[in-house]
Amino acid sequence: PTLRNLEPLSVVQKLGGSVTLRCSARPAQAQISWRLNGRELGGGGEEAELGLLLQPGALIIPSLSNSTVGRYQCIASTSAGARASVPANVTAAKLRDFEPDDQQEIEVDEGNTAVIECHLPESQPKAQVRYSVKQEWLETSKGNYLIMPSGNLQIANATQEDEGPYKCAAYNPVTQEVKTSSSTDRLRIRRSTSEAARIIYPPASRSMTVRKGHRLVLECVASGTPTPQVTWAKNGRNLQPQNNTRFLLSNLLIDAVGESDSGTYACHAHNGMGSPGTATVLYDVQVIEAPKVRVELQQQDPVWGDTVKFTCQVQGNPTPTVMWLHNAQPLSPSSHHRVSSQTLRVLNVGPQDDGVYQCMAENWVGGAQAAARLLTGPSAPSRPGRLPLIRPMSPDKVLRELIPARPVVPSADVLVDCSEILGKISPAEAPVILSQPRTGTADYYELIWEPRHDGGAPVLEYIIKYRKAGDSLGEWTIKNISGFENKLTLARLQPASLYEVEMAAKNCAGLGQPAMMTFRTGKVLCCIVGRKSPGGTVERPRQVAPPRLSPPEAPDRPTVTTASETSAYVTWIPRGNRGFPIQCFRVEYKKLRKEGGGGGSEWEVAEDNIAPSRLSVQIKGLDKGTSYKFRVLAVNVLGASPPSAPSKAYTVMGSSQTNLRPVDGPYITYAEAINETTIILKWTYSPVNNTPIYGFYIYYRPTDSDNDSDYKRDVVDGDRYWHAITGLQPETAYDIKMQCYNEGGVSEYGNVVILETKGRFKGITYKHTTPETSSHPPETGGPVPRPSDLPYLIVGVVVLGALVFIIVAFIPFCLWRAWAKQKQTSDMCFPPVATPLPSCQYTMVPLQGMALVGHCPLDSRLTPGHAVYAPKGEYTANGKHHCLPGLHQVSMMF
Numbered sequence: 001p002t003l004r005n006l007e008p009l010s011v012v013q014k015l016g017g018s019v020t021l022r023c024s025a026r027p028a029q030a031q032i033s034w035r036l037n038g039r040e041l042g043g044g045g046e047e048a049e050l051g052l053l054l055q056p057g058a059l060i061i062p063s064l065s066n067s068t069v070g071r072y073q074c075i076a077s078t079s080a081g082a083r084a085s086v087p088a089n090v091t092a093a094k095l096r097d098f099e100p101d102d103q104q105e106i107e108v109d110e111g112n113t114a115v116i117e118c119h120l121p122e123s124q125p126k127a128q129v130r131y132s133v134k135q136e137w138l139e140t141s142k143g144n145y146l147i148m149p150s151g152n153l154q155i156a157n158a159t160q161e162d163e164g165p166y167k168c169a170a171y172n173p174v175t176q177e178v179k180t181s182s183s184t185d186r187l188r189i190r191r192s193t194s195e196a197a198r199i200i201y202p203p204a205s206r207s208m209t210v211r212k213g214h215r216l217v218l219e220c221v222a223s224g225t226p227t228p229q230v231t232w233a234k235n236g237r238n239l240q241p242q243n244n245t246r247f248l249l250s251n252l253l254i255d256a257v258g259e260s261d262s263g264t265y266a267c268h269a270h271n272g273m274g275s276p277g278t279a280t281v282l283y284d285v286q287v288i289e290a291p292k293v294r295v296e297l298q299q300q301d302p303v304w305g306d307t308v309k310f311t312c313q314v315q316g317n318p319t320p321t322v323m324w325l326h327n328a329q330p331l332s333p334s335s336h337h338r339v340s341s342q343t344l345r346v347l348n349v350g351p352q353d354d355g356v357y358q359c360m361a362e363n364w365v366g367g368a369q370a371a372a373r374l375l376t377g378p379s380a381p382s383r384p385g386r387l388p389l390i391r392p393m394s395p396d397k398v399l400r401e402l403i404p405a406r407p408v409v410p411s412a413d414v415l416v417d418c419s420e421i422l423g424k425i426s427p428a429e430a431p432v433i434l435s436q437p438r439t440g441t442a443d444y445y446e447l448i449w450e451p452r453h454d455g456g457a458p459v460l461e462y463i464i465k466y467r468k469a470g471d472s473l474g475e476w477t478i479k480n481i482s483g484f485e486n487k488l489t490l491a492r493l494q495p496a497s498l499y500e501v502e503m504a505a506k507n508c509a510g511l512g513q514p515a516m517m518t519f520r521t522g523k524v525l526c527c528i529v530g531r532k533s534p535g536g537t538v539e540r541p542r543q544v545a546p547p548r549l550s551p552p553e554a555p556d557r558p559t560v561t562t563a564s565e566t567s568a569y570v571t572w573i574p575r576g577n578r579g580f581p582i583q584c585f586r587v588e589y590k591k592l593r594k595e596g597g598g599g600g601s602e603w604e605v606a607e608d609n610i611a612p613s614r615l616s617v618q619i620k621g622l623d624k625g626t627s628y629k630f631r632v633l634a635v636n637v638l639g640a641s642p643p644s645a646p647s648k649a650y651t652v653m654g655s656s657q658t659n660l661r662p663v664d665g666p667y668i669t670y671a672e673a674i675n676e677t678t679i680i681l682k683w684t685y686s687p688v689n690n691t692p693i694y695g696f697y698i699y700y701r702p703t704d705s706d707n708d709s710d711y712k713r714d715v716v717d718g719d720r721y722w723h724a725i726t727g728l729q730p731e732t733a734y735d736i737k738m739q740c741y742n743e744g745g746v747s748e749y750g751n752v753v754i755l756e757t758k759g760r761f762k763g764i765t766y767k768h769t770t771p772e773t774s775s776h777p778p779e780t781g782g783p784v785p786r787p788s789d790l791p792y793l794i795v796g797v798v799v800l801g802a803l804v805f806i807i808v809a810f811i812p813f814c815l816w817r818a819w820a821k822q823k824q825t826s827d828m829c830f831p832p833v834a835t836p837l838p839s840c841q842y843t844m845v846p847l848q849g850m851a852l853v854g855h856c857p858l859d860s861r862l863t864p865g866h867a868v869y870a871p872k873g874e875y876t877a878n879g880k881h882h883c884l885p886g887l888h889q890v891s892m893m894f
Contacts, residue, residue, distance in 0.1 A: 081355030222269035290366030661745030
């Protein structure tokens with residue numbers, strides 16, 4: 001058995017408000033006690049004086065006062081020892097007044113970005129900022145008014161219309177107090193012909209800290225005429241938009257920062273005016289994180305009189321402070337205990353030293369602890385059956401203790417005899433997956449989870465399945481992990497791809513409910529290098545114009561898990577916000593019809609105005625026995641994103657009973673081979689007793705095969721009634737049959753269809769694109785060649801080729817005859833005819849025995865422009881008509 005505590009969390013509450021701190025432990029006989037600022041509660045009636053209520057698994061403060069704020073700890077104790085939680089801070093909410101400040105006159109060049117600073121007062125928790133703009137209070141960004149995380153207001157592309165007074169206010173979300181600044185800033189827009197670039201915010205270089213996994217926003221606003229161009233660099237290297245690095249106007253945004261994002265960032269602004277021409281401001285960024293702790297006991301088989309050594313590996317920034325505890329009591333350096341931040345030595349151990357040893361680390365970001373149990377004996381031979389080594393405790397925020405219930409041998413797996421477990425047991429609950437849905441790595445993913453209720457029997461192993469999601473689902477990769485583990489690295493993944501994971505805990509009662517999630521791998525990082533031109537200079541890549549502002553991208557396909565009999569958890573992963581922060585999410589659902597055909601009801605809003613920090617929501621009030629699909633939309637100031645792809649069909653069970661398996665299978669009503677590798681199917685399905693289904697299985701194999709293992713299977717969602725089977729062999733007959741399925745099992749097979757794919761034509765490629773994501777079947781209209789059409793095709797090609805050859809050969813012949821006739825006419829001093837007639841028509845001209853050889857005698861006083869032949873053989877010179885004897889009309893046309 002194990003001892004696992006759900007540790008209390010820090011809380012900020014207003015004075016007079018109620019606070020509930022929760023702490024749960026197993027086994028059931030574990031005793032829960034509490035400490036306030038290091039003092040034990042529950043022994044001398046102090047909790048009654050303070051007005052505290054101690055309940056099983058919880059401590060309640062009905063009315064918070066100055067005497068009840070402080071650090072609370074939960075202590076879980078058994079006969080094997082005790083363990084303390086990380087302290088939870090209970091803090092009183094407050095909001096101070098604004099400091100007196102003078103009115104500021106802010107000038108900015110027209111078309112540039114203006115900045116209105118708001119120096120928020122001290123607040124617990126951090127105050128939210130609001131701005132008075134044109135007699136209206138803005139709580140979120142709107143139009144060209146951007147409220148930044150720092151509390152500043154940025155006005156993009158400022159114009160004369162933006163001139164006027166601005167005032168900010170602070171809002172405490174716990175006390176719901178609002179306090180307004182005592183001063184008013186006034187914005188003035190000026191028009192300059194030219195001005196050198198200058199950075200108006202921040203006014204000087206500064207240092208910043210950001211928590212690991214959070215978003216970092218570095219503001220940089222420049223002014224000048226013409227409008228300055230702003231670039232960013234980190235540690236001397238230019239930054240480009242990639243992976244989690246983006247630009248919002250001239251500000252730098254980094255989503256989910258990691259340790260590698262620490263460094264010096266430089267903002268450069270230049271517009272080619274003035275000297276030195278470039279303005280620069282620096283940010284020194286440090287990424288901080290809460291501690292992570294791991295404890296190990298070095299000795300394999302300690303006996304009385306030995307010296308044992310515990311090691312504590314601590315990671316965190318700032319450097320955490322470390323405290324050692326024995327059975328939840330702090331240890332100090334002594335002749336018996338040698339204490340340092342990394343090691344604990346216990347000299348001359350005895351039975352009084354048995355128990356749980358903890359290493360607890362804290363910094364101002366958070367805290368963590370891990371533990372190991374020490375069990376000693378008089379000598380090794382006298383206790384041959386005892387447990388020689390207790391496995392180290394995991395470093396997650398779950399209190400654990402391993403108690404040897406029976407002799408076992410050291411192994412990576414848990415050796416449990418299920419026949420010896422007494423009492424009623426049930427399958428373990430689905431584990432809680434702690435990993436973030438996005439990762440910066442391109443080819444692997446760290447899957448971390450936390451166990452839940454084990455159903456009364458130890459978890460033997462975890463069954464983990466994962467595969468690539470998308471239009472065409474891949475095969476499941478299955479891993480079996482020891483029940484002691486809480487981490488697995490999923491390797492050999494594809495970059496920038498969406499994956500889905502299902503994992504379940506297995507104990508002596510069988511496999512429990514699965515936990516499901518989706519995650520997206522990062523992109524492959526690559527460097528953009530300038531290329532050399534023929535002249536030897538380096539050409540930099542062109543800067544791509546920023547995209548037009550638009551709503552966010554659609555979130556990834558959501559996953560659905562069971563929450564209760566009539567509710568479900570919907571979880572999703574957001575995508576890019578296209579420059580403006582996501583303000584909220586909206587979840588929609590659609591009921592699926594129980595009978596075949598149709599797509600069910602229309603989409604309806606299930607939950608709206610979901611905070612952007614939440615990526616999961618519980619949808620309540622679902623109808624029992626009804627199947628649903630869910631989709632998610634992201635909303636920012638520019639509107640709502642397109643909806644995500646719908647989730648898989650989810651059926652509300654309504655009780656622990658499982659639906660009966662479907663009886664009859666689907667009936668294939670239409671099948672057609674649209675090319676040599678693809679067959680289109682359509683079918684209908686009529687359920688018996690309204691039994692819900694999750695989807696359909698399509699099995700197919702070559703007809704000439706007698707081996708059932710040759711069947712391949714495609715899976716189709718339950719609300720779609722068509723499918724394209726792809727990747728088939730040309731001119732091959734296939735047997736095709738179908739089943740439907742739900743959690744109760746699969747139906748009988750429906751009818752069997754035998755269909756042959758089309759033949760392959762050499763030299764001709766027929767393309768057919770199947771819209772896998774569409775809800776409608778693809779159009780199959782249009783003639784498709786058949787193998788029997790081949791002889792007709794050959795004859796047609798031959799005839800067409802002969803006609804083309806004749807036409808091509810006739811054209812040169814006509815041109816040659818026309819050229820020959822023209823040359824003959826020219827030799828007889830006939831002028832060219834001005835107006836052409838139909839091609840290849842000509843008239844032979846009898847010359848009555850006259851032979852015109854050489855040059856004809858013409859009047860030397862005439863120029864070519866004054867000598868023409870008129871119709872009917874009349875010769876015209878200087879406008880006078882003369883007739884040439886015996887010359888008739890000549891027609892030469894091409």
